[in-house]
Amino acid sequence: MIHCFSATGNSRYVADMLGDDIAASATDVVWVFPIHAWGVPKPVLHDIAMTDTMPGDVRHWMVATCGDDIGYADMQWRAAIEARGWIAAGAWSVLMPDTYICLPGFTVDSQHEREGKLAALPGRMQSIRRAILDRRHVVDVCRGAFPSFKSGALRHFFIKHLMSPTRFKVGEGCTGCRTCANVCPQSNIDFDGCNRPVYGNDCVMCLACLHACPHTAIEWGWFTKGKQRYKPITKI
Numbered sequence: 001m002i003h004c005f006s007a008t009g010n011s012r013y014v015a016d017m018l019g020d021d022i023a024a025s026a027t028d029v030v031w032v033f034p035i036h037a038w039g040v041p042k043p044v045l046h047d048i049a050m051t052d053t054m055p056g057d058v059r060h061w062m063v064a065t066c067g068d069d070i071g072y073a074d075m076q077w078r079a080a081i082e083a084r085g086w087i088a089a090g091a092w093s094v095l096m097p098d099t100y101i102c103l104p105g106f107t108v109d110s111q112h113e114r115e116g117k118l119a120a121l122p123g124r125m126q127s128i129r130r131a132i133l134d135r136r137h138v139v140d141v142c143r144g145a146f147p148s149f150k151s152g153a154l155r156h157f158f159i160k161h162l163m164s165p166t167r168f169k170v171g172e173g174c175t176g177c178r179t180c181a182n183v184c185p186q187s188n189i190d191f192d193g194c195n196r197p198v199y200g201n202d203c204v205m206c207l208a209c210l211h212a213c214p215h216t217a218i219e220w221g222w223f224t225k226g227k228q229r230y231k232p233i234t235k236i
Ligand SMILES: Cc1cc2nc3c(=O)[nH]c(=O)nc-3n(C[C@H](O)[C@H](O)[C@H](O)COP(=O)(O)O)c2cc1C
Pocket: 005, 006, 007, 008, 009, 010, 011, 012, 033, 034, 035, 036, 037, 038, 039, 065, 066, 067, 068, 069, 070, 096, 097, 098, 099, 100, 205, 206, 207
């Protein structure tokens, strides 16, 4: 079984590359999701906690997509899986085009960077597939520099100050087309009487709405102004 959370499509794309046999497996559960602030996104932790109990021989695998590095996110995932009494078998990170643009200096990848990451993808996915099918307990993740700091103090700071939906602003370009609401994986966007988007309390700052808006009408504070939006991968 594949359990996928994806905001801008990268993790969905990677999940599809795992193949029908893994998707149909009753004895392997692959958790595919993006890394958010060197950790596991809240909806994934929620789903791990709330999913029905599974038989003891089921193994759990993590395939996390990221723009650069994941810190100790795999340990966070492992702890959540083991807290259910399940077997956390293998964990991989998969380098994908970056979607985080909410701070100065952070932009979507250049065409060259994007192409480089996508060129490496088929080989990477092939070896992950093989390891899952062979049931090898592999941990092959890119932690980056200072992983404890990133997944600890820095993540804490991000969540407290830089992951707040209150900074989303909808500009004059909004036509009320509802694309933002349609792509929101949390179903967290409603519309007021003037057909303007209103964010609820369930935002996880995945940026699906901001990137998908066809009119570039959604900004996060002033940090995203004038920046190119993320274009989902359609084919390699
Ligand atoms: C709020 C947010 C935080 C992110 N944090 C990280 C991070 O800590 N490390 C990293 O390498 N990429 C980070 N990224 C980039 C995404 O993990 C990456 O682009 C991922 O492939 C997006 O997957 P999706 O399209 O399935 O949502 C972040 C993206 C967002 C929106």
